[in-house]
Amino acid sequence: MIVRSARFLDLETPVEFMTGWITPVNHFFVRNHMFEPVEIDAKTWKLSITGEVAQPLTFTFADLEKFSLHSVVNTMECAGNGRSLQNPKVPGIQWGKGAVGNAKFSGPSLKTLLEKAGVKDTAKHVQFRGLDQVPGKVPPFIRSIPIDKAMDADTLVATKMNGAPLTAHHGFPARAVTPGWVGAASCKWLTEITVLDKPAEGNFMNPGYRWPNNPIKPGDTVKPEDTHSLTGLTVKSLIAAPSDGTKLKPAAHVVQGVAWAGEADIAKVEISTDAGATWNEAILGKDQSKYAWRLWSYNWKPAKSGDYTILSRATDSQGRVQPEAPAWNPSGYLYNAYDQVKVHVQA
Amino acid sequence: MSKPNFVSKPNFVSKPNFVSKPNFVSKPNFVSKPNFVSKPNFVRHAKWSAAILTLALLSLSATLAGQSSSASSSPLPAGAMQEKAAEACSACHESRIIVQQRLSKAAWTKEVDKMIKWGAEVDPKDRDALIDYFSANFGPDQPAYMAPRTAAGSASQTKTKK
Numbered sequence: 001m002i003v004r005s006a007r008f009l010d011l012e013t014p015v016e017f018m019t020g021w022i023t024p025v026n027h028f029f030v031r032n033h034m035f036e037p038v039e040i041d042a043k044t045w046k047l048s049i050t051g052e053v054a055q056p057l058t059f060t061f062a063d064l065e066k067f068s069l070h071s072v073v074n075t076m077e078c079a080g081n082g083r084s085l086q087n088p089k090v091p092g093i094q095w096g097k098g099a100v101g102n103a104k105f106s107g108p109s110l111k112t113l114l115e116k117a118g119v120k121d122t123a124k125h126v127q128f129r130g131l132d133q134v135p136g137k138v139p140p141f142i143r144s145i146p147i148d149k150a151m152d153a154d155t156l157v158a159t160k161m162n163g164a165p166l167t168a169h170h171g172f173p174a175r176a177v178t179p180g181w182v183g184a185a186s187c188k189w190l191t192e193i194t195v196l197d198k199p200a201e202g203n204f205m206n207p208g209y210r211w212p213n214n215p216i217k218p219g220d221t222v223k224p225e226d227t228h229s230l231t232g233l234t235v236k237s238l239i240a241a242p243s244d245g246t247k248l249k250p251a252a253h254v255v256q257g258v259a260w261a262g263e264a265d266i267a268k269v270e271i272s273t274d275a276g277a278t279w280n281e282a283i284l285g286k287d288q289s290k291y292a293w294r295l296w297s298y299n300w301k302p303a304k305s306g307d308y309t310i311l312s313r314a315t316d317s318q319g320r321v322q323p324e325a326p327a328w329n330p331s332g333y334l335y336n337a338y339d340q341v342k343v344h345v346q347a
Numbered sequence: 348m349s350k351p352n353f354v355s356k357p358n359f360v361s362k363p364n365f366v367s368k369p370n371f372v373s374k375p376n377f378v379s380k381p382n383f384v385s386k387p388n389f390v391r392h393a394k395w396s397a398a399i400l401t402l403a404l405l406s407l408s409a410t411l412a413g414q415s416s417s418a419s420s421s422p423l424p425a426g427a428m429q430e431k432a433a434e435a436c437s438a439c440h441e442s443r444i445i446v447q448q449r450l451s452k453a454a455w456t457k458e459v460d461k462m463i464k465w466g467a468e469v470d471p472k473d474r475d476a477l478i479d480y481f482s483a484n485f486g487p488d489q490p491a492y493m494a495p496r497t498a499a500g501s502a503s504q505t506k507t508k509k
Contacts, residue, residue: 005440008440011497012494036505038506039507089487094447096494
């Protein structure tokens with residue numbers, strides 16, 4: 001794993017690992033804004049639901065295990081993935097391409113728990129808070145999602161990842177999973193759910209995790225009132241192989257990678273091996289599930305020796321196309337320009 | 348439209364960027380080996396992963412061990428503000444978060460002021476010098492920071508009971 005930070009721990013998956021549909025847990029990127037909790041005992045851990053509900057409730061882990069498991073294969077991506085590729089540079093963890101992974105998350109639907117508490121008509125947002133340790137005067141990592149997304153059966157209080165109990169890095173014993181949305185909507189070490197009559201407040205709702213209402217030029221700033229909260233992921237593909245900088249023989253090669261589009265489906269992935277002059281459609285992998293990335297591959301036999309620039313671009317079911325250059329925003333969120341590797345072919 | 352600014356070299360070519368030698372206060376409890384299970388494509392990764400494993404673990408160990416003596420493992424460059432920067436920032440995060448940034452002076456000013464607001468202890472008379480120090484060493488024209496690699500999924504320090 002690529003160590004973007006050891007404290008707070010932020011680990012990135014090398015893009016060349018992205019050749020399988022399900023990302024193994026120990027290859028799944030880790031994003032922390034704070035310190036991971038010092039100690040969590042599932043026997044004493046509790047999850048409360050308060051706020052705009054008829055009956056505030058507290059669940060133990062044993063209570064959660066009594067609910068039927070709902071599973072979602074979800075491509076989770078940090079909103080800041082690709083930030084290091086933005087130009088001009090912006091502050092924040094300088095993620096390369098690999099703050100993204102695809103895993104099967106399982107647990108009760110959040111909706112089931114909320115219905116148990118009885119959501120009032122005044123409910124507009126559902127706020128999550130985890131057990132991560134807040135240093136200094138840093139604002140706590142508290143965010144909320146709209147009630148419609150919270151009541152979607154696919155939004156989970158997940159207790160399992162790839163069929164096993166959540167690991168400490170990924171939110172043991174339970175985390176929110178808001179599928180198709182930026183990773184920040186999926187709070188780890190979940191302990192408080194608060195139903196609100198308005199969006200949560202605080203740094204990680206505003207100015208954090210916001211997107212300009214209208215396009216702005218690279219380097220420009222934007223007023224908070226001219227922005228909105230990030231929600232779903234955008235359309236994007238990555239090239240897992242060949243690796244950037246590789247020397248290849250003039251033989252048949254498989255260009256392969258992954259493509260995802262948040263709440264939309266991938267319609268096609270196109271590959272260019274001549275720096276964008278011409279494009280050819282890749283073959284999409286058979287594995288698919290709503291919110292999950294698709295594997296893709298393209299058989300390529302370079303005609304002659306030389307330097308090649310290979311590009312990938314995805315198109316989704318909503319007609320969104322991965323752009324040549326990313327949409328600028330001052331925090332470097334949702335970078336999704338064409339992916340690119342350069343290779344040298346020589347006999 | 349301008350072309351995207353891609354990283355031109357694979358990260359794993361470079362060696363981990365650590366300055367000081369590891370100071371093993373306590374040995375972090377790492378997962379000992381990458382779990383390359385059944386995917387043939389991962390086998391080739393295992394080779395270079397193993398090759399850099401020791402270096403990467405030493406680097407990460409140094410940083411984690413440095414939680415109790417972070418100044419000694421600081422990769423911050425020499426300068427009048429080196430020590431004060433390490434002291435002000437390391438209570439909450441390691442220096443790697445600083446050295447990977449490539450920001451203009453205006454952006455560093457915003458970051459320093461934000462961090463002071465969030466609890467970084469900076470003597471008001473040091474603020475401008477601190478901004479100058481970060482801007483001079485981690486400005487937009489500096490070469491890209493090359494992050495080290497470690498074994499797959501190092502173990503969390505969170506104690507969990509199931």
